[in-house]
Amino acid sequence: MEWEVVIGLEVHVQLNTATKIFCGCSTTFGAEPNTQTCPVCLAMPGALPVLNAAAVNKAIALGLALGSEINRRSIFARKNYFYPDLPKGYQISQYELPVVGAGHLDIVLPDGTEKRIGVTRAHLEEDAGKSLHESFDSQSGIDLNRAGTPLLEIVSEPDMRSATEAVAYLKKLHALVRYLDISDGNMQEGSFRCDANISLRRPGHPYGTRAEIKNLNSFRFLEKSILFEISRQKDILENGGQIIQETRLFDSVRSETRSMRSKEEANDYRYFPDPDLLPLVLEQSRIEAVQAQLPELPDAKKNRFMEQYGLPAYDAGVLTSGRPLAEYYETVAEGMDSKLAANWIMGELLGALNRTGLEVENCPVPAMQMRLLLSRIEDQTISGKIAKEIFEALFLESGEVDAIIEARGLRQITDTGAIVSLIEEIVSRHPQQVADYRSGKEKLFGFFVGQVMKESQGKASPDQVNSLLKQKLQGE
Amino acid sequence: MEIHELSIQGIRQALVSGQYSSHEITGALLQRIAEENPRLNAFVTVTGELALAQAKVADSRRARGEQGPLLGVPVAHKDIFCTRGVRTTCASRMLENFVAPYDATVIRRLQESGMVMLGKLNMDEFAMGSSNETSHFGPVRNPWNPARVPGGSSGGSASALAARLVPAATGTDTGGSIRQPAAFCGVTGLKPTYGRVSRYGMIAFASSLDQGGPMARSAEDCALLMDAMAAHDPLDSTSHAQADGQFYAGLDRSLEGLRVGVPEEFFGEGLDPQVAEAVQSAIRQFEKMGARIRKVHLPNNVHAVSTYYVLAPAEASSNLARFDGVRYTRRASCPRDLTDLYTRSRYEGFGPEVRRRILVGTYVLSAGYYDAYYLQAQKVRSLIREDFRRAFAEVDVIVGPATPTTAFALGDKSNDPVAMYLADIYTIAVNLAGIPAISLPCGFDRSGMPVGMQIMGNYFADEQLLAIAHQYQLQTGWHLRSPGQQGRG
Known part of the structure; x- marks a missing residue:
């Protein structure tokens, strides 16, 4: 009996706003570490977030392009966990009420068939900084330039049934964010990356237990990690084992996924509404204004x-x-x-x-x-x-x-006289072939065309060469 | 009158008349702080040189013709407000050596109005406490009786004001942290409507409850401070668009026909009869001044403390996560690994009360408990808000005691968190609702400790509260008494 793979993607898109989502720092990539920071994105005591309206507009644009419901009221929540490159000890995200609700994206498969993939939601959040483990001699460095860069997380329904569909979805979404000019889509720099939820089931049966593959930053890695997961999970299931719900990382060198942490080890993020930010309330006029600007x-x-x-x-x-x-x-x-x-x-x-x-x-x-x-x-x-x-x-x-x-003197020779003299030159050089052609070896015609073109250094008009050559060979 | 006894208004007049320069006044107060602070411990940091330099600038601004009401008037700030270049500790070992590279909006606004900063005032660690005993820098003493607490968390502010070390101070109030110490020390403090005073640069305890406010020895002085402090701040998303007001200009208003509500729930069990008597007599005073007194009910006030001790720790557990030993805080020495760095830095940096609240807050937000605690508390919070909405449909303001007792002795409650939490039983509901309330002295108990009353108002009634308190203070002299007159010790 066959297995059916079930895939859902969570795509993180860095929005190409000039400034960060909750402060006025620049979002330019590649600056000296920690030079694009301020009390807010460094999480200094007493510093407070102020929402960047441009980031909200970009989220609305994506929502409209996906035919999604735009929530007129959405809530920013805190996702609490400790990590050195997460300066506040929490990430400001959206949890229960995201700015963009349910929508869809239609993909075309290589065989030309179309498929509609459901998009569950898209929510705004801030990116974390980066930990740098090289070049600090047994210590780690932290670069908070990226901390506070606006992200839009786009969550699909588990609607994809093959690596090909997943790649088609990701490519379509990638093209869309660039169309909308809401992200530069640069995958090497991490502006567009995805997590894949992958499970197997018998067709028609309920969903199986899934593994989540984190941080895939190329279409190829997505494809390879899905193919690897299919065979890994299939092996386990066919040997009577059970899939553990866990987070896995894709090793691009060995083309395999490896366990990062299981569900039991997973953080309890203690989401709650961020009291520093008011609910995001969108007026119809604002949504219409974004709509009017859509390409x-x-x-x-x-x-x-x-x-x-x-x-x-x-x-x-x-x-x-x-x-x-x-x-x-x-x-x-x-x-x-x-x-x-x-x-x-x-x-x-x-x-x-x-x-x-x-x-x-x-x-x-x-x-x-x-x-x-x-x-x-x-x-x-x-x-x-x-x-x-x-x-x-x-x-x-x-x-x-x-x-x-x-x-380069490449102008085409269209002067009939010039072409005719070229033809005559070639014909006179190859009497044997002429005789053969005339006695029925018609495929030699190509030979004559080639010789004439060669003689003209490719400049003779092929159409004229054809008709004049035909006249010459058949006429005599 | 000696310089240190002058109110803001008195200093203003002395500066205008040329009787004193700001430099002279600042010098005299620094002298007084040097003499008196060692026994009170009201200051964490005294910024003498900076103060004298700022005073000189203020004097020259005045010489050039500037006339702002606060120009050249000294002030000290609760050490929860970030001050650029001057360390901001929040009375915690965690921030023992933290120097902010920016000013809190409140600091900036008061500085721009020409105020002279004398230093940073002691407080409960991260504003968590009702007695100023949780400070890493040691407890603050109550100038009325050094064996008693000054209240908290703005205990340094109240003590310094009562002891005449400063004419003006800033405070913050999350569950009563301005009003309770004001009551314990016999000074006046306003907890403004949530959103009128910027929280930017004010180290967060519980963001949805925290509100900075003025503390002084009279409502009139508080009004002068509010004129400078209250304003919309684009750096604070919860700052109200129409935060500013006419506080000082609005002081002159009659109490004739004012509808004063008295909540029965504030006069029940647990209230010291001497406090009750002083507040009742203040209510009679309002009546004399033309107010109409009537009963109101705040039935859900009984749930305020327990609601608060779910919500405030929940927010605090998240707000204090940034103090992780990674960037500007104290860091444990030689950590074995990342977890060790976190746990030891935080264990060593935070005192026991802060750790307790972080644990409680983490618990109530955790999976499986969120609905039962956090969500439930938010529902009760709406009920408490609804109580006030109903009451303010019938009355203009609500008057009651600020605290159930006068200042208690140091060490009395420090081992009994719940008893300590109940010290804020009359103040907490105000923060949960976001409404303004003022605390001002209305008498003394038999041991000579001040009694404070609290006047609560509807949203944006801050001006009205200051005016009522001011009218009361024009008729009474409680706020003018100073510990010195009682004899020292």
């Missing part, structure tokens, strides 16, 4: 791309996976063959970006140059093949499309 969301954009540009769902999905890419596409596609633009961006551009590890935002080929390049294909100044060469040059050395064409 076009990924699903809407995808539908528009299919309609407006006549793109297949797959292409539209890829091109709308991020706002910068979608904008790039729209700039290139304006007034152009939209499918040609899609092919070039999904093929050449994304390929080159992938190879060099660059993002669309810092792509060395500006959208306007890409557009110009494609327009030179369309007006037959250059062939597609030459265009690839030019793209390569643009990407690696930058420059301007027309200048490169001129400088």
Whole structure:
């Protein structure tokens, strides 16, 4: 009998506000330790939190994008535990009444099917600082620059049934927070990380006992930790064992999860409403103002791309996976063959970006140059093949499309006379092949095209070469 | 009249007339503190040089034509308010050497009004206590009788005022910590409406109950202090948008037709008959002044102490978690590991009463007990609030004793926490409701110890309370008596 995996994700998103959630300190990443701190985020005696309105607006934006209920009244609570990088001895979070209630996110699986994943809630909280265990000779250092950075914790329903679904959900959410410009989504820097709750059950049976894998900061780690957990839990269950409810850590070097603490060892966080903060009350007008500022969301954009540009769902999905890419596409596609633009961006551009590890935002080929390049294909100044060469040059050395064409003499040869003399040259050089072709070896046609193109250094218009060559070979 | 006997108002007049400079007044008070504080232990830190320097600045500001009512007037602060550059201990070993890099909003506002800081006043450790015996720096003595406690937790403030070491002091009141010591020492103190005085920089005990307030030897002086202290503070999310007021300007108001409620529950078992008599006679005085007296009921007051001793420790257990030995606090030497660092730093840094309340608070918030204790206490808190709402529909203010007895002897209750907690039986409900109340002297018992009464008002009735107390003090002289007149010792 088969096992069914049940997965729910808790995603921690660092909000990209200029200042921290409860004080005016900067949230910039990478500053000297403890330079972005004040009495409030250092938890000095008597210091008090004041809520950052921008963080609240970003939470509302996400809630609206997920079709969630926005709670008009939510409560900040204290989660009490001791840790050196948690200066107050408690984290200000939201417990019983979060700002964002139930919503959903629709994901598309690789086979094209859609699935709706429920989002239970999203709540605001503050990040902790960082403990630094290196370079302090048997002591630990603490950097509180990150303490008080606003986080939005987005909790899904246990609706995912495979690692693929979980990764699709996380990717979709990642794209969404960047669309909404509520987070930089930088996974290396920890701006976007998730905990995965994973359990197995027999299909149709109640949920099994789950393990929680903490702090996964890449899509690959999420996938690997789920696959590892499935086989670990399956082994235990099939050998008559029981899963222990526990927190586990993913070891990326060994690609396995390891027990961190069991439920019995878990903290009693003693949540209670934070008396330093009033309940967060949201006026309808404020929610409407955030709504009015929302950008076009990924699903809407995808539908528009299919309609407006006549793109297949797959292409539209890829091109709308991020706002910068979608904008790039729209700039290139304006007034152009939209499918040609899609092919070039999904093929050449994304390929080159992938190879060099660059993002669309810092792509060395500006959208306007890409557009110009494609327009030179369309007006037959250059062939597609030459265009690839030019793209390569643009990407690696930058420059301007027309200048490169001129400088390198890449203009396509469309002069019929010139092409005809090229053809005659080739035909006269290969009498045997001509005879073979004429006696029925038609696949030799490609050979002649290749030779002519080669002779022209790729500049001859392939269309013209084709028709003129045909005339020549068949005509005599 | 000697300089140290001058009230805020008296000092103000002396400064305006040029009779004395702030520097002279400050010097005289520092002299008096040097002489008297050793037997009272009211100060944790005396900031003599700083005070004289601030006095000079105040004098030159005055010479340039500035005229603020508090300009050049000396004050001392409960050592719970953070003061930049001057250590703030909260009377705890934990913060023995803590120097804050910032001023509490109250400190900043009083400093901007030109007040001169004489030093930091002793208190119960982290404001937890009703006798000032839990201080790491030793108990404070009651100037009326050094064998008696001054009350707590603002015991240093009350003692220093009564002994004429300072004309003005700040206090904080979580369950009676301004009003009870004011009553024990025969001075006047206001616990303002929650949200009128900023809590920023005031070391938190129980955030939903804590409120800073003025202490002085008259309601008039308290009003002058409130004019400077009360204001909206963007750094405190619980600060009220309309926190400021016209406290001094509002003092002149008639008691004609004032509806004064007297809660039966405040005159029952446990109340010292001598205290009852003094308060009753004050009530008759109000009647003489035109007030109409009527009975009111506060049926849930009986639950106030037990409710308070769930909620206040719950908040405290969380508020005091930041004192962990990691950053600015005292740290245990050579910790074996992280747990050892936490447990020993906290065990060594906190005194027994603070540890007791942290334990109680942790317990009532823990899984399985939260509903039975914390949540239940919050429900009772609403009932207590409702009591006052109903009472204030019928009367303008409520008058009763501030404390069940006059000041008790040192050591009397220090081994019986519950008896100690009951010393606040009349003051705690006010904090649970968030309403204002003033405590002022209304007589003396046969052993010569002052008796305090308490006037409670509706939300934002702070001005009214000060005015009523002021009108009473215009007709009576209890607040003018000083321990010196009784003969020392």
